[in-house]
Amino acid sequence: MTEQPEAVWRRPDPALLRLRRRLATGIVSLPLALASLWLLVRQGPAAAAAALALAVVLSGLLQVAVQRRYAAWGYLEREDDLLVRRGVLVRRTSVVPYGRMQYVDVTAGPLARRYGLATVTLHTAAAATDASVPGLREDEAARLRDRLAALGEARQAGV
Amino acid sequence: MTDEPVASQQDGWVRLHPLTPLLRGGRFALLLVAVVGQQTLRDSPAEAVLAVLVLGVPLGALGLWIAWRALRYRVTPTELQVESGVLVRRSRRVPLARVQAVDVVRPFYARVLGLAELRLEVVGASAAEAPLAFLAEDRAVALRSALLDLAAGRQAPVEGAPPPVPDRVLVQVPTGPLVWSTLLGTPLVTAAAVLVALLVLLVLEPAEAGTPLLLGLPALLGVGSLAVRRVLAEYGFTVAESPDGLRLRHGLLDTRSQTIPPGRVQAVRIREPLLWRRLGWVRVEVDVAGYSGRGDEQDATGALLPVAPRQLALDLVARVLGAPLPAADRPAPPAARWRAPLQHPRLAVGMDDRHLVATSGVLTTTTDVAPLAKVQSLRVTQGPYERALGLATLHVDTAGRRLPGAAVPHRGRSEAGELLDEVAARARKARTAG
Numbered sequence: 001m002t003e004q005p006e007a008v009w010r011r012p013d014p015a016l017l018r019l020r021r022r023l024a025t026g027i028v029s030l031p032l033a034l035a036s037l038w039l040l041v042r043q044g045p046a047a048a049a050a051a052l053a054l055a056v057v058l059s060g061l062l063q064v065a066v067q068r069r070y071a072a073w074g075y076l077e078r079e080d081d082l083l084v085r086r087g088v089l090v091r092r093t094s095v096v097p098y099g100r101m102q103y104v105d106v107t108a109g110p111l112a113r114r115y116g117l118a119t120v121t122l123h124t125a126a127a128a129t130d131a132s133v134p135g136l137r138e139d140e141a142a143r144l145r146d147r148l149a150a151l152g153e154a155r156q157a158g159v
Numbered sequence: 160m161t162d163e164p165v166a167s168q169q170d171g172w173v174r175l176h177p178l179t180p181l182l183r184g185g186r187f188a189l190l191l192v193a194v195v196g197q198q199t200l201r202d203s204p205a206e207a208v209l210a211v212l213v214l215g216v217p218l219g220a221l222g223l224w225i226a227w228r229a230l231r232y233r234v235t236p237t238e239l240q241v242e243s244g245v246l247v248r249r250s251r252r253v254p255l256a257r258v259q260a261v262d263v264v265r266p267f268y269a270r271v272l273g274l275a276e277l278r279l280e281v282v283g284a285s286a287a288e289a290p291l292a293f294l295a296e297d298r299a300v301a302l303r304s305a306l307l308d309l310a311a312g313r314q315a316p317v318e319g320a321p322p323p324v325p326d327r328v329l330v331q332v333p334t335g336p337l338v339w340s341t342l343l344g345t346p347l348v349t350a351a352a353v354l355v356a357l358l359v360l361l362v363l364e365p366a367e368a369g370t371p372l373l374l375g376l377p378a379l380l381g382v383g384s385l386a387v388r389r390v391l392a393e394y395g396f397t398v399a400e401s402p403d404g405l406r407l408r409h410g411l412l413d414t415r416s417q418t419i420p421p422g423r424v425q426a427v428r429i430r431e432p433l434l435w436r437r438l439g440w441v442r443v444e445v446d447v448a449g450y451s452g453r454g455d456e457q458d459a460t461g462a463l464l465p466v467a468p469r470q471l472a473l474d475l476v477a478r479v480l481g482a483p484l485p486a487a488d489r490p491a492p493p494a495a496r497w498r499a500p501l502q503h504p505r506l507a508v509g510m511d512d513r514h515l516v517a518t519s520g521v522l523t524t525t526t527d528v529a530p531l532a533k534v535q536s537l538r539v540t541q542g543p544y545e546r547a548l549g550l551a552t553l554h555v556d557t558a559g560r561r562l563p564g565a566a567v568p569h570r571g572r573s574e575a576g577e578l579l580d581e582v583a584a585r586a587r588k589a590r591t592a593g
Binding site for chain 2: 080089091092097124127129
């Protein structure tokens with residue numbers, strides 16, 4: 001069942017990948033490059049070259065990680081429940097029956113809002129439920145939220 | 160002495176017992192003593208200390224009395240309404256359908272005066288439910304019955320109705336096994352071992368013993384005091400069946416009576432520490448939904464049976480859950496031995512149409528029971544090591560506070576997927592059937 005064909009999984013919007021790539025560049029690559037420049041001035045070309053090489057390698061790895069993490073996130077609306085999968089190192093798949101949803105959160109931080117994205121989070125009566133999908137376009141997030149709320153209400157089962 | 164009805168309104172609002180400020184004042188008095196203690200330490204003139212007392216006591220008493228007057232509650236067919244607060248008025252409405260359990264707690268100092276406290280476990284509460292403290296004992300018991308009746312959709316009995324049917328006692332835990340089981344429990348045994356090690360160190364190398372003793376003794380005292388508190392809290396543990404549901408009575412100094420209406424049990428855990436195995440004892444813990452952030456909630460041990468012979472415990476669990484438990488007859492695959500070598504012999508899962516049973520544990524055999532009708536969500540996780548071995552872990556989440564549900568660790572990849580499908584399908588059937 002965790003072996004659903006790849007095609008049916010829905011992905012977050014590609015804008016999320018762009019957002020995360022740019023974040024990675026801004027937070028990691030750029031400061032490292034600047035550090036290399038500073039080393040060039042202070043310690044000489046050898047140290048700077050080493051630092052630059054390190055920066056390039058780290059940035060490359062980070063970009064790969066960001067890409068893989070984005071590709072691993074998926075959600076699937078089935079007849080009775082919602083599937084959410086995520087994670088690269090630790091892979092997680094959550095199954096939340098519609099009738100168990102207590103409420104649905106749609107949140108968007110300032111960066112996500114600039115890209116027109118939002119995160120949809122499901123809550124049940126259990127604290128351990130961790131089904132959330134980031135990077136949905138705002139209209140898709142609204143559609144998902146409304147559909148989940150309607151289904152949840154229709155199939156509501158008492159705790 | 161009965162509770163005062165609020166004279167100005169005739170629509171059912173009631174106040175707490177008039178002695179409440181006196182009991183509440185206990186805490187305030189301690190604070191005052193602390194303040195005064197500070198003062199005297201600084202050698203202030205006696206007048207200052209006297210001033211604090213002369214001002215503090217009446218002010219405190221007045222404040223508590225005002226707070227008591229401002230609090231009133233009312234029971235309607237669908238809600239418990241509580242209004243409180245003087246500067247900031249607070250009106251709380253608790254839908255009775257969301258009540259998961261009702262406890263009547265009798266702290267030592269309240270019992271002496273014939274008073275008790277009523278606590279509700281409510282699902283979906285974002286903050287701890289303020290208990291109704293304090294009520295006259297018989298009023299508290301009557302209120303509990305009324306709340307549980309209304310929560311279950313029955314008509315609340317009118318005042319002066321015939322006395323309720325007495326509970327039918329199912330199990331009573333004698334004190335001897337309770338004490339012995341605590342002495343043989345893992346925390347105390349570890350503490351004893353540490354103590355022995357410290358003593359040996361003291362004898363052999365007195366010079367070196369300073370720091371370890373300084374660090375170790377407080378920790379040991381902490382463990383010891385926790386054990387004593389637990390024995391006091393679970394003294395005289397009685398499990399009884401009542402029309403309201405399951406009634407758990409326990410406690411020596413502070414007695415507590417927890418009522419769990421039928422169908423509110425979210426998860427059950429049966430623990431069998433290594434040292435208890437020879438005696439055939441197990442401990443059963445049960446969990447209901449609801450939020451509880453109060454620190455003293457630790458005294459509500461969450462135990463269904465603090466200690467009991469294994470078969471008796473299983474029979475009681477079957478009775479509480481409404482059906483005997485399925486056997487955990489599916490062991491973990493051989494590959495799991497690489498991931499959890501010590502646990503592997505005990506890893507097993509089993510299920511039928513009503514419950515899922517998962518066993519685990521290294522020294523303590525833990526059996527988690529998740530009623531399928533209570534399953535909130537299912538999760539499959541796979542860490543990198545598990546992936547290399549072709550394993551995955553299934554989590555069954557329920558709404559309990561203390562027991563988060565059942566986990567089935569380290570199954571084969573495809574087996575985990577099949578289990579997920581099976582649990583999801585059975586949970587759906589159990590949910591719609593229940």
